[in-house]
Amino acid sequence: MKEDMILLREIERYLEGEMNEQEKTAFDELRHTNPLINKQVEEHQLFLQHLGNYGQRQALQAQMDKIHQQLDLPTLRKQAQEGNQTAKRLSIRRKTITNLAAAACIALVTSLTTIAILQNVAKNKSTAQYEDVRRVLNNIQRSQNALINDINKKSKAPTNPGTYGGTGFAVSGNGYIVTNYHVVAGADSVYVQNNKGEAFKAVSIFEDISSDLAILKIADSTFKSQPLPYTLKPQSVKLGEEVFTMGFPRDEIVYGKGYISAKTGFNGDTTAYQVSIPVNPGNSGAPLLDSKGDVVGIVTGKQTTSDGIAFAVKSAHLKHLLDEMPKDKQTRREWSHKSHLDGLNRVDQIKKLEDFVYMVKVYN
Amino acid sequence: MKQNQDITRDRELLLGLAKGDDKSLEIIYSENFPVVLRMILQHNGSEDDAKDVFQEAIIVLYEKVHNSDFTLSSRLKTFLYSVCRHLWLKKMQRTYGLYALSPELEEIIPATEALDDHAAKDEQFRIMEGAMGSIGQPCQTILEDYYLHKKSMQEIAEKFGYTNAENAKNQKYKCLMRLKKLFFDQYNTSL
Numbered sequence: 001m002k003e004d005m006i007l008l009r010e011i012e013r014y015l016e017g018e019m020n021e022q023e024k025t026a027f028d029e030l031r032h033t034n035p036l037i038n039k040q041v042e043e044h045q046l047f048l049q050h051l052g053n054y055g056q057r058q059a060l061q062a063q064m065d066k067i068h069q070q071l072d073l074p075t076l077r078k079q080a081q082e083g084n085q086t087a088k089r090l091s092i093r094r095k096t097i098t099n100l101a102a103a104a105c106i107a108l109v110t111s112l113t114t115i116a117i118l119q120n121v122a123k124n125k126s127t128a129q130y131e132d133v134r135r136v137l138n139n140i141q142r143s144q145n146a147l148i149n150d151i152n153k154k155s156k157a158p159t160n161p162g163t164y165g166g167t168g169f170a171v172s173g174n175g176y177i178v179t180n181y182h183v184v185a186g187a188d189s190v191y192v193q194n195n196k197g198e199a200f201k202a203v204s205i206f207e208d209i210s211s212d213l214a215i216l217k218i219a220d221s222t223f224k225s226q227p228l229p230y231t232l233k234p235q236s237v238k239l240g241e242e243v244f245t246m247g248f249p250r251d252e253i254v255y256g257k258g259y260i261s262a263k264t265g266f267n268g269d270t271t272a273y274q275v276s277i278p279v280n281p282g283n284s285g286a287p288l289l290d291s292k293g294d295v296v297g298i299v300t301g302k303q304t305t306s307d308g309i310a311f312a313v314k315s316a317h318l319k320h321l322l323d324e325m326p327k328d329k330q331t332r333r334e335w336s337h338k339s340h341l342d343g344l345n346r347v348d349q350i351k352k353l354e355d356f357v358y359m360v361k362v363y364n
Numbered sequence: 365m366k367q368n369q370d371i372t373r374d375r376e377l378l379l380g381l382a383k384g385d386d387k388s389l390e391i392i393y394s395e396n397f398p399v400v401l402r403m404i405l406q407h408n409g410s411e412d413d414a415k416d417v418f419q420e421a422i423i424v425l426y427e428k429v430h431n432s433d434f435t436l437s438s439r440l441k442t443f444l445y446s447v448c449r450h451l452w453l454k455k456m457q458r459t460y461g462l463y464a465l466s467p468e469l470e471e472i473i474p475a476t477e478a479l480d481d482h483a484a485k486d487e488q489f490r491i492m493e494g495a496m497g498s499i500g501q502p503c504q505t506i507l508e509d510y511y512l513h514k515k516s517m518q519e520i521a522e523k524f525g526y527t528n529a530e531n532a533k534n535q536k537y538k539c540l541m542r543l544k545k546l547f548f549d550q551y552n553t554s555l
Contacts, residue, residue: 005537047544054492055512064419067393080402
């Protein structure tokens with residue numbers, strides 16, 4: 001115990017630099033030779049360092065406490081509370097704004113979606129209202145057709161009635177026939193058949209999708225050309241003018257009578273008329289004629305939502321189309337002559353007309 | 365530019381703090397305490413909590429500036445604020461377990477590394493404090509007067525009524541040996 005104390009005193013003197021040169025070298029020597037003492041010295045150094053840190057920190061603490069007491073705490077407290085309250089209020093307000101913004105976004109998206117859906121539905125509806133009047137031929141008609149073909153042996157047309165049917169009419173004496181594009185669209189082969197039951201093979205030589213018209217050419221040696229009794233009327237007809245049509249909604253030619261009910265077609269289409277006339281699937285491509293027997297339009301479709309409303313492409317458009325056709329496919333112009341049907345009564349007109357109206361049968 | 369100027373001023377304050385300049389400490393203390401107080405109050409702490417946390421942060425800062433390789437990279441205010449946040453977070457974790465933590469406090473706090481050293485230093489301080497507290501009087505005062513307040517043995521002998529400085533010195537060594545024993549007992553077990 002006593003020795004420890006002496007050693008401690010020596011160490012302290014050594015560390016504090018109180019030893020004279022001689023003692024110091026002796027002590028250094030001692031540290032060098034005796035690791036135990038060396039360890040004690042190092043330990044003491046460490047201890048003094050910790051003690052120093054402790055002292056510094058205590059002093060600091062005391063100083064800080066002093067400063068802290070000088071602070072105007074009530075004021076600080078008040079400020080802090082006020083600050084926190086405003087912060088809270090702000091954060092609440094911010095939360096509210098965020099929520100409102102989110103709600104507004106959702107509302108916006110919802111309404112836009114609704115509008116889009118409604119518009120889409122409206123569009124779908126309007127397309128649904130329009131119906132092509134080509135005919136899907138069924139088995140019963142096939143048997144009838146077979147019967148007709150049986151009677152008219154000279155026809156080489158296949159007994160199969162085809163997948164779709166429509167109507168077409170001659171636009172020249174030498175076998176050019178106009179019908180609707182939607183009748184012949186996607187066709188493998190096309191046959192036209194007149195009211196006598198004679199069928200001819202035809203090929204589509206020109207198609208105009210925008211006006212829904214197609215020009216067919218009869219490519220059959222058995223076809224005999226004959227002059228047209230009617231003309232194409234390029235001027236547009238007046239509202240309320242009486243018109244009639246002849247088509248093949250069944251395997252028999254059917255006469256229909258009506259009047260021009262509007263000068264534009266479906267959804268304001270200016271290339272067409274609205275016609276109040278009974279049409280049925282199969283009437284597509286049928287000619288629309290005025291009382292003088294001039295062609296004023298081509299029946300294309302009808303409105304599904306109401307009865308008796310049909311649409312017909314204006315003859316002016318057909319004329320335009322014929323003019324546009326490539327030269328080598330040009331029809332012979334036979335429109336200049338005067339209509340042979342003018343002045344005849346309707347029964348005679350029909351009698352003359354029916355040879356030039358064809359049933360178009362499409363195979364695909 | 366303003367921020368640069370601020371950081372220059374902060375650095376000067378730190379230099380003052382390292383030198384033990386009371387004025388610097390006072391400025392740092394009074395300028396930054398209100399912010400910390402507000403933060404602690406906002407997170408369900410009391411004024412005393414704020415005081416403890418803030419003073420600990422100052423101690424951390426103090427230890428840092430005594431470490432020569434410390435350079436202030438952010439504003440002093442930011443540094444103290446983040447250290448305080450971190451300390452408060454730890455305290456909350458200790459007191460309430462994990463569940464009472466407000467999510468704002470769980471943000472990543474950049475002061476983590478600043479506090480690693482501090483934990484060890486703090487531990488050493490506690491050991492020394494404990495040892496000092498248990499050696500009793502007059503030992504504690506004699507040792508504090510000699511080693512911390514740097515009083516001479518003569519003064520101490522007079523203060524405590526020893527006949528001469530040599531007696532006081534002997535007493536001091538006895539006290540010192542007890543303190544060392546107490547300290548190293550704890551110190552070595554804690555390491």
